Amino acid sequence: MTTLKKGDKAPQFSGTDQDGKVHTLEDYAGKKLVVFFYPKASTPGCTAEACDLRDNFERFKANNYELLGVSADSQKAQGKFKDKYEFPFPLIADEDKSVINAFGVWGPKKFMGKEYDGIHRTTFVIDENGIIDEVIEKVKTKEHAAQILK
Numbered sequence: 001m002t003t004l005k006k007g008d009k010a011p012q013f014s015g016t017d018q019d020g021k022v023h024t025l026e027d028y029a030g031k032k033l034v035v036f037f038y039p040k041a042s043t044p045g046c047t048a049e050a051c052d053l054r055d056n057f058e059r060f061k062a063n064n065y066e067l068l069g070v071s072a073d074s075q076k077a078q079g080k081f082k083d084k085y086e087f088p089f090p091l092i093a094d095e096d097k098s099v100i101n102a103f104g105v106w107g108p109k110k111f112m113g114k115e116y117d118g119i120h121r122t123t124f125v126i127d128e129n130g131i132i133d134e135v136i137e138k139v140k141t142k143e144h145a146a147q148i149l150k
Contacts, residue, residue: 013103016092023090033065034124039071049121050081103122121141
């Protein structure tokens with residue numbers, strides 16, 4: 001599980017978004033990057049979280065932030081999710097979990113008494129130099145932008 005913390009160098013990653021475009025850490029050099037991991041596209045909590053980020057997107061842009069959503073969903077599922085809610089940021093379809101594992105957000109979870117492995121809803125704020133500025137593990141889905149844009 002997440003061992004990355006504030007002050008650590010962000011892991012190098014390469015992930016493909018809903019349109020087949022590849023995103024890497026280097027692509028965001030000189031910008032602040034919010035990488036938010038969510039369990040599953042189009043589910044209630046993930047929708048609330050991504051819509052809150054969408055509704056505050058102009059505030060993020062004004063503060064030199066780029067946003068990148070990541071889950072293990074397929075490109076098709078990410079594309080439907082992005083189109084339905086008109087997200088102005090890319091969603092990485094990390095089916096092989098390479099980005100998820102690089103950030104250490106895959107692990108045991110409990111839901112309704114069952115234990116299983118899955119993505120832990122976690123957000124990483126990375127500074128202009130590729131250093132982790134903040135790790136948010138207790139994500140408030142309906143007010144996540146406020147947690148990041150303090």
